[in-house]
Amino acid sequence: MPVNSFDNYPMSWKPDFSRHTGPKYLSLVKMLEEDIKNGTLKAGTKLPPQRELADYLDINLSTVSRAFKLCEQKGLVCSSVGSGTFVSSDATAQTLLLCEERDRHVIEMGAIVPFTSCNHLVRQYMEKLLKRQDSLNLLSYGIPEGTKRHRSAGALWLQKSGFTADSAQILLAAGGQNALTASLGACFERGDKVGTDPLTYPGVKSAAKLLGIHLIPIQTRNYEMTEEGIRYARQNEGVKGLYIIPDFHNPTAHTMSLETRQMIAKCAVEMDLPVIEDGINNLLADAPLPPVASFAPESVIYLSSLSKTVSAGLRTAFLHTPRRYRQKLIAALYAMNISVSPLLATTAAGLIEEEIAGQILSERRQKIRERNLIVDEILKDTQVSGTAASPLRYIHLPESFTGKEFETYAEKAGVQVYGAERFCVGNKPAPNAVRIAVTTPQSTEELAEGVKRLHKLLIKKRS
Amino acid sequence: MPVNSFDNYPMSWKPDFSRHTGPKYLSLVKMLEEDIKNGTLKAGTKLPPQRELADYLDINLSTVSRAFKLCEQKGLVCSSVGSGTFVSSDATAQTLLLCEERDRHVIEMGAIVPFTSCNHLVRQYMEKLLKRQDSLNLLSYGIPEGTKRHRSAGALWLQKSGFTADSAQILLAAGGQNALTASLGACFERGDKVGTDPLTYPGVKSAAKLLGIHLIPIQTRNYEMTEEGIRYARQNEGVKGLYIIPDFHNPTAHTMSLETRQMIAKCAVEMDLPVIEDGINNLLADAPLPPVASFAPESVIYLSSLSKTVSAGLRTAFLHTPRRYRQKLIAALYAMNISVSPLLATTAAGLIEEEIAGQILSERRQKIRERNLIVDEILKDTQVSGTAASPLRYIHLPESFTGKEFETYAEKAGVQVYGAERFCVGNKPAPNAVRIAVTTPQSTEELAEGVKRLHKLLIKKRS
DNA sequence: CGATTTGTACGTTCACATTTT
DNA sequence: AAAAATGTGAACGTACAAATC
DSSP: OOSSOOTTSOOSOOOOOTTOOSOHHHHHHHHHHHHHHTTSSOTTOBOOOHHHHHHHHTSOHHHHHHHHHHHHHTTSEEEETTTEEEEOSTTTSOOOOTTSOOOTTSEEOSSOOOOOTTHHHHHHHHHHHHHSGGGGGGGSOOOTTOOHHHHHHHHHHHHTTTOOOOGGGEEEESSHHHHHHHHHHHHOOTTOEEEEOSBOOHHHHHHHHHHTOEEEEOOEETTEEOHHHHHHHHHHSOEEEEEEOOSSOTTTOOOOOHHHHHHHHHHHHHHTOOEEEEOTTGGGSSSOOOOHHHHOTTTEEEEEESTTTTOGGGOOEEEEOOHHHHHHHHHHHHHHHSOOOHHHHHHHHHHHHTTHHHHHHHHHHHHHHHHHHHHHHHTTTSOEESOTTOSEEEEEOOTTOOHHHHHHHHHHTTEEOEEGGGGBOSSSOOOSEEEEESSOSSSHHHHHHHHHHHHHHHHHHHO | OOSSOOTTSOOSOOOOOTTOOSOHHHHHHHHHHHHHHTTSSOTTOBOOOHHHHHHHHTSOHHHHHHHHHHHHHTTSEEEETTTEEEEOSTTTSOOOOTTSOOOTTSEEOSSOOOOOTTHHHHHHHHHHHHHSGGGGGGGSOOOTTOOHHHHHHHHHHHHTTTOOOOGGGEEEESSHHHHHHHHHHHHOOTTOEEEEOSBOOHHHHHHHHHHTOEEEEOOEETTEEOHHHHHHHHHHSOEEEEEEOOSSOTTTOOOOOHHHHHHHHHHHHHHTOOEEEEOTTGGGSSSOOOOHHHHOTTTEEEEEESTTTTOGGGOOEEEEOOHHHHHHHHHHHHHHHSOOOHHHHHHHHHHHHTTHHHHHHHHHHHHHHHHHHHHHHHTTTSOEESOTTOSEEEEEOOTTOOHHHHHHHHHHTTEEOEEGGGGBOSSSOOOSEEEEESSOSSSHHHHHHHHHHHHHHHHHHHO
16 A cells, blocks of 8 residues: 555546456556546646656556557557656547548538549540450559559659659559558558658558557658757657658648758768658649658659549559558569559550550649639638649638637538648647638639638638 | 587588677577578478577577577577477578569460459540549548548448448458558557468468468368367467468468358457458359358458459559457558558549449359360369469379479470479478469460470379 | 656566366 | 466556746
8 A cells, every 4th residue: 555645646547446356557447548538637628757656656667658658559549758648639639531421511622532523634634545455454464563664654754753764663552542552651660750841741640559669759840850850859759760742742732842852862972861752742833842762762762643733533553662661562462462453553544654644744834733723712821832834722720729720610611621630649738720722612602702702711711 | 518429410400609709699589590591401301400500500599589489580490399490491582472573485374463354344434534623632631541432442342242231341452461460460460460361362471471370270181170279279389360361262262161160259358369261262153152241340350452453554452351350450551551642542443333343243154264274274183272263273293293393394495383392381392293374374375385394384283 | 967857668476367188 | 187388468667858937
């Protein structure tokens, strides 16, 4: 028994340890888990220091430590030396994003759904392809290595970004998410830490969760990772690699400067940090900046999905991989897929070779630009990040609004947006902001209507 | 320093501990890893008992224990109480299977490649589909939940197996492997143990490796898991679930009896063991036995890929999921894919609705049957498992031949087959056997030629 | 800057369960 | 059936490192 009575001690969590059987540390984990899930412990709550808890429960410090460690692995808490252990903000939040049923009355500006407008060109090409004699092979198995033709098309595609790639280093995946998950699986082990922006694409959160990889926010300045931040994370937090979205970053819509791209490439090489670069939006820029991968092709896995740029239905992504990760990447892609669809991959390749993909791309760019004009006009008195070429925009909210709150108000007004909380990594509170998808509404009218409703909410609150 | 000199002590492994810095247990892991990879320690070698090693290195028992534990997690070694710790057979073996480049001079009977013969029907249907006005949507995003139509088609498809399924419990995946990996990810956590047959589909090994799940062989009798085996594994080895292939099991070609199906269903329910049932070959049987899932639909995830039965290029699999795993499964599928191709899924649905899939299926069954007649004729004096409906056969080798050896000899004779070692789970030595794929050779002539060459090898050895 | 708070890491002890002999 | 061999797991104590005050 503890010498002192702790009944009056100010402790944020007082688990009842008496009735539990079995290993102490597991009981502790279980209680913590329950109390977080049933709401007794809210996100952000500071737990008692390990020593105090150990003292209170009359067990050894290391036993508490072990329990907390396990909880951290489960993503329930997050601790840092000096300041203590806190209940994770992610703990209760769902990682899913896109899978909500569409409500007809709501203008969808949350999920990013690419245009379908140019799909007739894709269809047309596919029909042509199917008519060919040898098309029956397109309905057989395919492999992540792709055929020579697929790989060359991939290289041609990356060339558009100013990245002269070796086609022998290209692989195919069944879409960007597939490529991302495989890349994480290939570069990292369970329990490894990977640095990301403090806000990032939720898909990487899902993938990391599935694979048991922890995401750590890297310090940023003006929405770009800093060299000190990367060095610090590497040395002090044991971060093993990075995930970055240099172009029209999700959700902040920021495009990374050339200097930072080179800095990250340099860091990757020097510190031997594998970097996964999500080039999903690269080609949406009018003059795409060169990928980080182009400065460090043997340290960076470059992902280029065609969903946003050509057609979501093609389910094809190209990966450019450092040679040392090639085998592992192939293994990971196999483990998730065995086969990519040769029909879709070949269609993608054909569209690229015949420059139809380029046409579609420019039409899409044009459309995005038109839509952003509308957004900028309506929100001209509001702080909105992202240029006219961006497929998504990031609205900074007044102090008094959290992203989540605004999301709720917007929903009541019939507009779906996503609050910054959905993109948050680690434990820091999310900024007051929401992301809007410019490409998702069915028409420019719908877009305008949606943005107007958002504007009204913003004005109302301000006054 | 140890009191005695161990220089003459019979120890199978004498790591040089002197020059290493840092944590002792990590040094040990590193040395073990190196010695296994560079061949100093061969697969199956018994390592010294933890106590002796500890004594020899003059460190604590638990330190060795911890190091060994870590190595086990990495799949390097495998230990069992009483008998000791052994170098894993998997340790150096590659988990990959299908990704080897095809050699033109070799008759491929290793990898299982489904027929392409009926693909014209698939193509025809797809062309029809693309001509429709609303086909542009087929090139947009799709979701794992599928549309109502996709799900109903899935239910109709499962009905063919005698499994009356609720379409609300059906999900879609981008192929069988995709479905399998997602299922493992949804049901289990990193470090969990899952029971399989002692020989099993290598794809499940890749997936498990990616997710950090350990596969444990379950005791079998006549190629079927026994109830005692399952109970034992559950209670004494902490096995959390099962993976089974009841129909034309890979690689043994065995089809599970009705009694065992019911037994497994009963076990699943009673012991609360999630079961992943791979129904990939179910419909290839002339009179398919009911899936285990039909006896325990709330405990079994049933996977039905169309690759083997309709067309590999469709990249579509249906999953029937217990309600309690539905959300997790959706999350896992999202994390790997975000989207299934609506074009391919809708084609699959259409083929099922219009019974074209059924036609293709019977034609494929017929073809397999014809091919097996050839195999049986040539190998009539050999012990070969599998019936005439089986897409793969399992050849029992003479005592003196290991599967691996035979594989090498066969390759020299210009035939690729897969030795039982490739399918092995855990540490027990693989039986002397090889698997041959009946469907893979381009023609019946090529098949006959391949089997004849194998026969010659078998005869030669016997005499 | 130095002291304090706080979490982290490693090695150790001991009790135990299972398998083999 | 008993004894020995062998791996497993929990809890502990100590030293340390980072963050905060």
